[in-house]
Amino acid sequence: MFIKDAWYVASWADDLGTTPIARRICDIPLVLYRTATGEAAALVDRCCHRAAPLSLGKVTETGLECGYHGLVFNTEGTCVHIPGQRHIPGTAKVQSFAVIEKDAIVWIWMGDPQAADAGLIVDYPFHNDPVKWPFRHETMPIKANYALMVDNLMDLTHLGYVHVTTIGGNPTVHVEAKMETERTDRGLKFTRWILDADAPPTIAAAVHFEGKVDRWQEFEFIAPGVIKHWAGAVDANTGAYDQGIREGGFMVRIFHGITPETETSCFYFWSIANGFGQDDPATSVEAHRSAKEAFSEDKVVIEQQQQRLTEMGEHDLIDIRSDSARVSMRRTLNRMLDKERIT
Amino acid sequence: MFIKDAWYVASWADDLGTTPIARRICDIPLVLYRTATGEAAALVDRCCHRAAPLSLGKVTETGLECGYHGLVFNTEGTCVHIPGQRHIPGTAKVQSFAVIEKDAIVWIWMGDPQAADAGLIVDYPFHNDPVKWPFRHETMPIKANYALMVDNLMDLTHLGYVHVTTIGGNPTVHVEAKMETERTDRGLKFTRWILDADAPPTIAAAVHFEGKVDRWQEFEFIAPGVIKHWAGAVDANTGAYDQGIREGGFMVRIFHGITPETETSCFYFWSIANGFGQDDPATSVEAHRSAKEAFSEDKVVIEQQQQRLTEMGEHDLIDIRSDSARVSMRRTLNRMLDKERIT
């Protein structure tokens, strides 16, 4: 059961070329590719002739050519060439999906293409500002339902347990962080402040602080699968919390795009934009490396969590205080699912 | 659902010795072996005592001995020895299958052994003529229904797409080849001519031609799983097409034996007999190598095709003009299946 009427990240724009990519989204096998003129496209990855995957084919001047018997399809899935015959029957077509490229991302709408409203695509200008926000990105396949990955980002108390030696540090500071949550039209926002605390290992390694730091984490969840994340740390008591002075320390913007693959797997597309050491490419490389190390720690836990849920279901589970944002997020997903079932 | 009343290739004769082989055919786990006197045999690969696979056992003077507790079976599946007891109950037996060795092949009849008519086994004399037709053979496991492999050989327009850099070359010549099809009692025959065309890469590498070639492909399908294939090329306009002069160029005979393993896997037994460079063993080695390279290209496509069919079925697929032989072949298979269901 997937939310279909939504924009998901299909690919990083610079990962998609004329060589077709096979990728399953919402349990539909897709072929993603660019046409000879550079337009991104997505079709069901199954030729309407003998069911060979179109992702084994190649892009020609006239369209995507099946690698088995040479049928050619345009970006709307209409067959435009059948070798050896002039007549192309109207039934010669495959399903196509709406695809839009924006902010370095190829977005896909998994519902009816006619209903795809480009205005609903999240804005993420930080991907278009290489001077202030140089960024690096990653695609992590995760063997867990996408909502488990969103869960993970909605309850940051896990930082002190899962990421103790990386981005977490002391568990208590995360549990006791000041947290303000706000519901939005399309999800929720929350801000967390950890004041006058030790910098965790990866932040301390990225920027030199004299002593304690004030640290913030701002998260905006836009259902179903996008989270904008702004995190930073500055010397303690220098006005970050009460006066909004956030420069001069550590600062990154992280984009999280979580796309369902199957009921028990997803793609975790994330980028990290460096807002503290823009002139030094090595800091961007290191920020990416340390984020990847931390997110790989999440992957281990979430994949095993999925295994337990697959086998044993959700019976007898309890919610705890730190689940509030997570529970709100899940209600939003359920409302969207209900809406699609009614219509 | 398999056609049982038919002879399938079980093994190459020279691959079968007294060391038992476990092989699944028509989804029945079999043990194939030769007795101490060299007779080929096939039993269900499950001892009637504790269900251990008989393929873990060994051939003794008295029969096939189970490797767990030593029961011995003859080639009809009757238990002839139980360690520690004289009386052998009548229930001590395993199912056996009719097996016949002919033309370098061990053939198996998967239906009632009483109905196995040796006269129905295909004749393939080219396996018995090492001077004119030296041959080399291969056993390729393929993770696809056997009919998808037969499909592949019934529509040669795939050569220009799947095999463009090997045996195919220019797609257009295959699409435009002259093709004559003839139905036969047990399947169909077709002949294709590609006249005055460039030799494809593997043929050009095997034989030196001055210029263009005339090229033929003769296929005879004998249901359910055998195809005899004669292919060649000679200098263009030297009488191959209209006068039957086919010597002096490139010429091979390929035997295709396709045996169901499960509903979604098969064994592709093929041989290639060298009819153009018999005195030079290196040409046989190279013909085998290049055929294997090409057939491995088919394997990739067919296995992925199977995955799509397994997941999505055959809905909304269309037939095209080049499918005519394939469709006829499928009708033959369906008639054979229907006949077994009625009786």
Add this chain to the structure above:
Amino acid sequence: MFIKDAWYVASWADDLGTTPIARRICDIPLVLYRTATGEAAALVDRCCHRAAPLSLGKVTETGLECGYHGLVFNTEGTCVHIPGQRHIPGTAKVQSFAVIEKDAIVWIWMGDPQAADAGLIVDYPFHNDPVKWPFRHETMPIKANYALMVDNLMDLTHLGYVHVTTIGGNPTVHVEAKMETERTDRGLKFTRWILDADAPPTIAAAVHFEGKVDRWQEFEFIAPGVIKHWAGAVDANTGAYDQGIREGGFMVRIFHGITPETETSCFYFWSIANGFGQDDPATSVEAHRSAKEAFSEDKVVIEQQQQRLTEMGEHDLIDIRSDSARVSMRRTLNRMLDKERIT
């Protein structure tokens, strides 16, 4: 379907420390661990918060801490700490199992912990006597139902087929061994004598004999999964059989603990205690190595036997004379299962 009201081997005592181990027993995923004070414990391996496996967590002073959000559990499965909140709801708990450490083994009772009677745990004093019975142990995962492994040990005629080059030797001597079987309250005992025979390969390599040997195998099966095994060989006709003189040759005691993992897999815990060369550690190492080699031969057969049974069931299987102890053992298991179903 498992017998739950029984003690199974969960682990070797010296393999269990404060680092949690994930282990499935009777198809229940468990976390096994020792507390900070060294007490062995077993809980269902699923946190009651978000279903993360507790085996990813760590042992703290206060209990087993979940590695995701830090909930802490005591050995009874009661949650004793939830980060960020004082109130711990009564529903915050996971299932626990009775665990007792005895004779170098961690035993687990898979039924109601209230019904766990420590008096039912098998006595195995040979694990506590390093001077007379130095031992080495092993944990072998086997992809077969545990009863197939017990079957194996109840019919020793397999020695001459499965272990012909190791502990078996001549098949005939095993088939013709004198065997006396006795039913017991909790299973059965049998003793086998092979008199005036050649020593099999591993025994001949361990101890030098002048000529033929008298060889005994004493087995005691205690349902559902323990077998005590005493085996030895002395020079033939020196009184072993009729006067009970068993010293001076080869002698080992083997503990077999067979614990169900799933319906088609088990853990085979075994130890071998050296009763003939106690002063030479190399003989213990070699006894362990040769037993492991032999038991690995069993593993191959049993795993393939399971595959056949999974696919084809037990239809048309026959019992033979050498099955008598095996059949009696199976009746005992069935009685225990029936008893649990009634209550």
